[in-house]
Amino acid sequence: MGDEFLRIVSKEYNVKILWDEYRKVLGEFRRREERAREIRRKHANWEFINKQPEPIKSALKILVETGDIKLASMISGLKVGIIDEYRRKANIPYTII
């Protein structure tokens, strides 16, 4: 999808995007998220995660890999609050980058 969708949507809403800043944010986010992923993988209780039924197991794996609880919620169909409860049980840290 790249930047194209954001271009279309911002044009539709007549909203100015500061593209240089956007690219800077993307670069920073990619670097920080890679390190955060390593931490989540390291701290996560994989035995607990692998024992969970679907879709909880997949939601937790998405969370470890992306740190994005909204994405995990959207794909699994589970509410954010439920995933957050299991996140704590699975010892997946909440990483603020």
Next chain:
Amino acid sequence: MSAVVDACFFINWSQFKQRDDIFKLFHTLIIPEIVLDEIRNSIARSYLYLLAYQRRVSIAPRVGIIDREALKLFTLINSSSILPRIDEPESYGLALALMLKLPFLTDNAAPRLATRYIEYLREAKVYDSLIVLKMLYKGKKLITKVKKYSDDTGVIFSEERLQEEGIKWVTNF
């Protein structure tokens, strides 16, 4: 001054042993009605009941005019395929905070990052728990409290995020 609060911030903050210190900054926390359903954690729920009893929390009803702004923010922020997503309750909270010209408290990076590249959001005040800790405590006390906050809540701040706020501390991140 009041602040609008998102579920992730409220859930994390409610686990912090010095959680009531937040009222040194804000006399009332405003929680949008649609965020309430996201607060399922038992500690956070108990804290919510306590604050309601103490009249330190206010529940904002769902209003059409804010819904329209929330949909716009939801669509704009989620149009990036790489940056973190925002959900509907959170975009409603951001829209409400914008309209009321109040700070929005969230631990999701998406709204904070959006204030950097969406021009009309540059005026928005989006604070994560690290910013709130920094507003509350200074110097060595701040470092102690950040560590305490991480221990109590399981939240880990990245080294870059700490540096951004001028906090010199070697993390395990």
